Amino acid sequence: MGKMIETAEQTDRAVLVGVVLPLQSEDEVNEYLDELAFLTETAGAVPVKAFVQKLNVPDPGTFVGSGKVKEIEVYISNNNVNLAIFDEELSPSQLRNIEKILKCRVLDRTNLILDIFARRARTAHAKAQVELAQYEYLLPRLTRMWTHLERQKGGIGLRGPGETEIETDRRIIRDKIARLKQQLQKIDRQMTIQRKSRSKMVQVALVGYTNVGKSTIMNMLSKSDVFAENKLFATLDTTVRKVVIGNLAFLLSDTVGFIRKLPHGLVESFKSTLDEVREADILCHVVDISHAGFEDQIKIVNETLRDLKVDNKETILVFNKIDAFRYIEKDEYDLSKKEKGNFTLEELGQSWMANNKDAKTIFISAREKTNIEAFKELLYNEVKVLHEKIYPYNNFLY
DSSP: OOEEOOOOOOOOEEEEEEEEOTTOOHHHHHHHHHHHHHHHHHTTOEEEEEEEEEOSSOBTTTBSOHHHHHHHHHHHHHTTOOEEEESSOOOHHHHHHHHHHHOSEEEEHHHHHHHHHHHHOOSHHHHHHHHHHHHHHHGGGHHHHHHHHHHTOOSTTOOOEEOSSOOOOHHHHHHHHHHHHHHHHHHHHHHHHHHHHTTTSOEEEEEEBTTSSHHHHHHHHHTOOOOOOSSTTOOOSOEEEEEEETTEEEEEEEOOOBOTTOOHHHHHHTHHHHHHHHTOSEEEEEEETTSTTHHHHHHHHHHHHHHTTOTTSEEEEEEEOGGGOOOOOOSSSOOTTOOTTOOOHHHHHTSGGGOOTTSEEEEOBTTTTBTHHHHHHHHHHHHHHHHHHHOTTSOOBO
16 A cells, blocks of 8 residues: 655645635635635645635636636746645646646645645544545546656645555556555444443534634543644544543543535545544534634534434534634624623523524633533533433443
8 A cells, every 4th residue: 555655845835716606705705715724824835815706607627717817827926836726626627727827736625635634644544544535536636646746846735645656557546445445444343343342331522613622622521631723623533531520421522623615535534533423422512603604614514414414413512712702793782892702601691692492502711711610510411311311220420
């Protein structure tokens, strides 16, 4: 099996490209590009400019129109830019055409996310999952991607599978994919056995958009030291810890964050990781309330949970980062003069966010330890009810 190539690091300067399609607003697309900029920074590059074009449909040849491509090409040549990143998945022909015009590396959103996952993968399990997703992405793009690898240049999007001799044989790549799938199936079976051995305890899974503070909450509740930082996809491997609140013990898992348009290949290859979500008894849906688009992030996570067929589970909606929250109320309860972090817990509890018919809600700041005791009490009560229902003859005391 080919090893992941680690090429010499260099600082990439990137332009970002998006389109405003019908039924989309410019504000919405600008928010998407802000997220793309954060992804770019997480991957180690510097976003220097964003280009946006209104279109009825993306151009089949170059994604954006010929005039916009020329505008981007002029900017790139005049500003020492070596990377263009598009906020949609590009077809192989679009990638070739755009790269020929811009004369620099071109990535789409999927390739960028795969690159971040390749950087973040630490365990053999995570590395195999990412490598499988990379190979499946590369398969229809072999000619272009292997040409890049042959140049042996560093930078984002080049952290791909490869060997000393550049392989262009699709059969070899398919063999690699088959072996990786077998390897992951073996790991899946081992993890299923591990989960069964833990089945005597209620299982709680932290889910949510990427970078909402799940790992910080994990560290706080389990008194462990799970890696946490202000970057996207800091956590790839699911971490499971025993947590004790009062006299009640349960298992808590921290899972990979979701994101808008998460590549399908990653969802498939991270099946075993997402099985922690499927087998959980309770979901803690963590929301970064300080993020301007937190309502959209809630929708995206809920859609992903529906895709995983786990949207019917007992759920606690945890609004985190209230210390950094600023909200402008648009109805008759005008609180627009409130400043960041100046909301009381009582005011938050009376807001529309607290009135969720599908989940119990709590407002906290994991970093500042605000309202944590109330969160623990809610978690304790939910776990206790489920434990007594699932294991009526088990002693739940640790």
